[in-house]
Structure formats: structure tokens, C-alpha cells
Amino acid sequence: MEDEPNIFDVLAAFHPVSRELREHLNKVLLSRTLKKGQVLLRPGRVPAQAWFIQDGAARAYVFDDRKGEQVSVWFWTGGDFMLALDSFCRQLPTSFYIELLEDSTLLSLSYSQLEETAERFPAFRHIERSIMEACLHRLYRHYHARAHLPAKARFEKLMGEQPWLFQVAPVKDIASFLGMYPDTLSRLRGER
Template sequence: MDGLRDFLAESGFDTDQQRAVIKQFHRRQLHKGELFGQAGRICDQLAFVEKGIFQFFCDRNGDEITTYTAGPADFLVSLGSFLKQQPARESIRALTDSIIWVITKQAFTQLRHDLPPFETFYVGILEDQINCIEESRYNLLTLTAEERYQRLMAEEPHLLQEIPLQYLASILGVTPRHLSRIRGHIR
């Protein structure tokens, strides 16, 4: 709860507003391998990660493709599904034992309506997600696999220790074998 409270405080919410928002969240523990969201189902919850690492992934011809990872102080949501209330195209799995704080779509929408600073907060989250998606797409299209790996090493070195090799390879758009060659070349 402290992580969520701190995040809200850093986002400009006063103490009473923090209490109003936090009251709408409930704590949930997920074990390694457990799903938060599943492809084909409507995502009607959003979660704040207090502890843990999560993998966003989809299936392509029987192969799991990791599209994103999230860790502490990140949000979990299949955004298109949550916003449009359509079936999700991706699943979200805990890669470690995790603690998250979950809010329903209904409570989220009510907060947007009742608490003006929450609407501003919501727009900020959307803008961050759009920037993240754009950066990821740009990197995937313009950088080599080696350059993407070097950027990962510089910007998120903890992921190299916490995420299994096959998921890292998928994030970088390469096979695990190719990632091993890249790692050997860079060392």
C-alpha cells in the first residue's frame, strides 16, 4: 500500500484524495505463473504493482511472444480491452510471486467522475503508455537486436537478472539462441 500511496503523492494527490483513491483498490497476491489477465477475456481491472515482475504476452502460431514487462510502481492492464471493454489480445502473467493493488473498471470510472485530479492522473497514465508504446515500436523498427540489448542493459539492467532468457529474447524480437550470441559478443 505504501508504494501506491507514494505514487499518488508524487502525482500530486493530497492526503484526503489519496485516501479516496486507495479505498477503491484491493490487495491481491499472485504466485509465479499465475495470470492477471487472459487473452480473449475482457480486462475489467487495472492494477498497481507493489512487488513482482509481470510478462505481457500473446500467442503467435503456438509461440509465446512477450510484448512488454512490468515491475514495481508500474500498472497492469490490457489497455485496449480495458478502455473499449473488448476481449484482450494479450495475457499478463506473474513471473515472480507478486503483490498488486487492483481497481475495477467501474470504480476507476467513478473516480474519474467524482475526483477531478484523478481525471488528470488518468490522462497522464495514458500519455505515459502512448510514449512507451511509441518508443518500443520505434526501437524495434530502427535498432538492431544488439542495439536493443545494449539499451536494455543501460536503461533496465535489473531485468537481465530477473527475467528468464526466453522472455528477454522475445522482448528484443530475437530467438533465445540469437540473444545468447549477442550476450557473448557484448561481454
């Protein structure tokens, strides 16, 4: 079994983490192990926290009332920071659900703790900004590919970047994320 990702190693990839910041985060981060299927966030709620996935996986989705189905908009796995990008930073109601795809161990930090940490440790603001930039870059790349690449290229790109996803998420959820029908995704997987 692989070692669980260490939040301090991930943070240090963005900016050095001082001993004082490490000690502070060890005090304020809350570790919880939650069950597959647990919904962490629902539309209309203001997200109270951001998470770091130590082990497990999750997805963000919206419900398309027109089609009567869920549409996956993002996936996370161990080593990822997870938050509702549409609402956490401005503390507005979200439009997303966030659901665990498997039993998961999460570290959480409340919005107020995050702000207080950034005030006390200026380097943390740099880390926070760098993480947001990385998230936005990944989001842009995904939606650019979804808009401009044919189905097979979108599938191959996802297989190259997030092969773990096919082990934890149903085909219908991955297909909606890629902007294709489940039978198209199944056919592409079968051709591989």
C-alpha cells in the same frame, strides 16, 4: 531489501494527490499477493481491473499460432501500473495474456471503481491521462527501437532501461520482446 514503491508517491509524480483522494483510494484499492506463474488475464476476456505492482514482475504476451510460440509484448515491475492497453479503457476483449514472472503483491482497481473515482475527483482523470500518455510513450519508444535499431543496440537499450528484467524473465521471453532469436540474445549477453 529496497522499500516497496508507494502508489501515492508514483501518482504524485503525475499530479498532486489530495488527502480526500488518498483516503478514497485506500478504501477501494484491493491488495493481493499472488504466486509466480499466475495468469491474470487471457485473450478474449474483458479486463475487469487495472493493477499497480508493489512488488514483483509480470509480462504481457500473445501466442503466435503460426510459430507455435509465445511472443512477449511488454514487461512490468514494482512501481508500474499494469493493464491491457488494447482493451481496458474501452472494455473490449483483450488479445493478451498477462502472467506473473515472480510472486507479486498487487493493488487492483476495477474499471467501475476507476470511473467512479475519476467522476468524484477530477484530478484523478488528469493522473489517469498522464499515466496513459507515459505508457504510450514507452510503448512507442520500444517499438520504434525494435523497428529501427540493430539487435545489439536494442539489447543495450533494454539493459540500460530495464536491467532487472534479466533477473526475472527467461532469455526466450526477453528475446521475443526484442524481436531476436534467443541464441542472438545469449551471444550479446556473453559479449558484455
